[in-house]
Amino acid sequence: GTLETxxxxxxxxxxxxxxxxxxxVIQLLPDAxxxxxxxxxxxxxxxxxxPVVAIDYFNGEGLPADRALNVMFNFxxxxxxxxxxxxxxxxxxxxxxxKEEGVTKFGATGYCFGGLYTVDLAFxxxxxxxxxxxxxxxxxxxxxxxxxxNLLFTAGAQARADEILDDGKLSPGYRPEYFPRCxxxxx
Numbered sequence: 001g002t003l004e005t006x007x008x009x010x011x012x013x014x015x016x017x018x019x020x021x022x023x024x025v026i027q028l029l030p031d032a033x034x035x036x037x038x039x040x041x042x043x044x045x046x047x048x049x050x051p052v053v054a055i056d057y058f059n060g061e062g063l064p065a066d067r068a069l070n071v072m073f074n075f076x077x078x079x080x081x082x083x084x085x086x087x088x089x090x091x092x093x094x095x096x097x098x099k100e101e102g103v104t105k106f107g108a109t110g111y112c113f114g115g116l117y118t119v120d121l122a123f124x125x126x127x128x129x130x131x132x133x134x135x136x137x138x139x140x141x142x143x144x145x146x147x148x149x150n151l152l153f154t155a156g157a158q159a160r161a162d163e164i165l166d167d168g169k170l171s172p173g174y175r176p177e178y179f180p181r182c183x184x185x186x187x
Contacts, residue, residue, distance in 0.1 A: 001052075008093030012054040020049040024052035025098055026075025026107040028054040029091075032063040032082070052108070055094055057087040089117075091117060112184075140173035141165065153184070
């Protein structure tokens with residue numbers, strides 16, 4: 001893959017060496033530890049035959065990898081500066097640019113911070129997954145959660161996900177993994 005800079009943000013673009021459908025792309029929506037060097041670790045297999053684009057929607061201001069060792073790092077202060085009004089425009093511009101290049105089908109996978117945008121895009125009918133095929137999944141939906149998450153997946157959001165997806169409503173299943181005594185973000 002290659003690091004590319006668009007008018008929206010730095011992106012890592014992984015393409016396959018075999019022929020692929022140029023109307024499809026998978027967006028990899030990373031966690032807060034994204035950086036140009038970390039994006040180079042995202043692999044792509046020639047068997048996928050779908051390009052993958054990982055975006056740095058933090059515009060070079062992702063969490064420092066050593067922040068857990070730095071007691072002076074102010075996570076709440078950093079997080080307050082990374083709201084949707086700062087990070088979402090880059091993602092929207094990337095989607096618009098990809099559409100201009102002929103992409104009509106979007107898939108996405110999101111991790112931590114990116115998980116929220118993955119769900120947002122699904123319910124905005126931008127990505128090809130969730131809304132149209134959520135209840136037709138071939139594998140169980142796994143959602144990892146913890147006892148204390150005051151940022152993204154609060155206790156109320158966990159309860160709502162269980163209400164919507166549990167009790168056999170989602171075939172072939174919904175598997176919430178709950179980690180007691182854990183916090184998100186890690187302190």
